[in-house]
Amino acid sequence: MRDLVIIGSGPAGYTAAIYGARADLKPLVIASSVAMGGDLMTTTDVDNFPGFPEGVMGPDLMMGMQAQAERFGAELLFDDATKLELSGPVKRITVGNGDVIEAKTVVLSMGSEYRKLGLEDETRLSGFGVSWCATCDGAFFRNRAVAVIGGGDSAMEEATFLTRFAETVYIVHRSDQFRASAAMLSRAKADPKIQFITGAVVDGILGAETVAGISLTNTDGSTRVLDIEGLFIAIGSDPRTSLVADQVELTPEGNIAVAGRSSVTSIPGVFAAGDIIDPTYRQAVVAAGSGAVAALDAQHYLESNTH
C-alpha cells in the first residue's frame, strides 16, 4: 500500500509530489494519459510565475516541476484515474489499464475542464474550426478571421497568440467589464489586429462542414453575423469533480470543500489542492502553493495515524 497517491499533474499535483517525495512518502502521481502537465502544457509564455524574470514557456515550467518531483523519488503513472473509492482507511484508485492502487492518503488535484458554450453545433464543429487550444490550432488560421469568446486572462492570451497567424482576431465578450488582468487586457487592446465586440452573446455557430461564422445577439436585442473561420472558446472552466462528486463534500460553486486554509476535505485522509478547490484565483503559483499545503497535511495525517 502506498502512503500517498496524487491525482493530477498540474502545478498543484507536481508541487504536492515534490513535498511528498522530500518527506519520504514515495508518492505516486497519476499524471493522466493525455493531459499530463495540465493546462500549462498548452500555454506559451508564463510571465507571472516567480523566479523567471524573462518568463517561462508553460511546457518548460511543467517539465521542470516533473523533473524536480522525480529527482526526489516521486513515481509517475501516465494513465487516468477512472474510479476512486475514498471512504475508509484504505483508498482505492482504479486506473485506465484496470489496475487498482491502494493508498493511505490521496491528494485530489485534477484541476478544471474547459467550459462549453452549450450550443447545438459546438460539438459537431469541434475540430472543424471550434477549438479550445489556440496554441495547438492557431497556425491553421493564417490570414483568416477568428473569434475568441471570453473576457478573462485566457481569452486575452489566446487572442494575442492568434495575432501571429490570423488576419483579424475578434474578442467577443457578453459584458463590457473584463475579468482579465489590467496587463493582459491592455496588451490585447493595443494590438492592431484585435477588435473587441462587447455586450454580445454567441447564440449560434454557422457552417456545414467547417465554421463559417457565428451569430451574435447584442444587449439591445439586435443581432448580427460575424464572418469567421475559427472559433476559440475561452469562457472559463469548471472543477473536474466527476469522479468524486458523490463522495466528498463540494461547495455551492462546485469546488471540493476544504477546511479553512488547509487542504482537508470531508473525508479523512483525502486532501485537495489547486484549481479544483479554487473558485477565485486560479493561478499556477496559487495552485503550486496549495499543492504544498496538501502534501504537508497528508504528511501530518500519516504521522498522527501511526502513533
Place this chain on the structure above:
Amino acid sequence: MSAARDVTDATFAAEVLNNDKTVMVDFWAPWCGPCRAVSPILDAIAEAHADKLDIVKVNVDEYPDLAAEYNILNIPAMKVFKGGVVVKTVVGAKPRPALEQDLAEFLG
C-alpha cells in the same frame, strides 16, 4: 510493423491512398503538447492492432500542403482512410480506451 511511421508528401500516396489496409493518419506538430501526449498512445495502438490498422504520422509543419488538402483545422487530428478515402475523423488527444472505442469499427 509496429510504431506509427512518418510519411511525407512523397510517400503519402503509397503509404495511405494506395494502401490495401485501413490507415489512420495522425496530423501533428512538434509544438503541440496534446499531439506529443497522444503520440505514444498511437504507437501502442499501432502495435496492438498491426494486423488491422496501419497508423502513420504527418508533421503539418513540414507538410503544410497535406494539412491544407485534408482541411486540418485542429491538431491532433486523426483521419482514417479506406481505399484512399477519409471514412472517419477523430480530433483531439484522448486516452487509449476512448481512442480504441472511436476506432472500434476498424479494429474488430
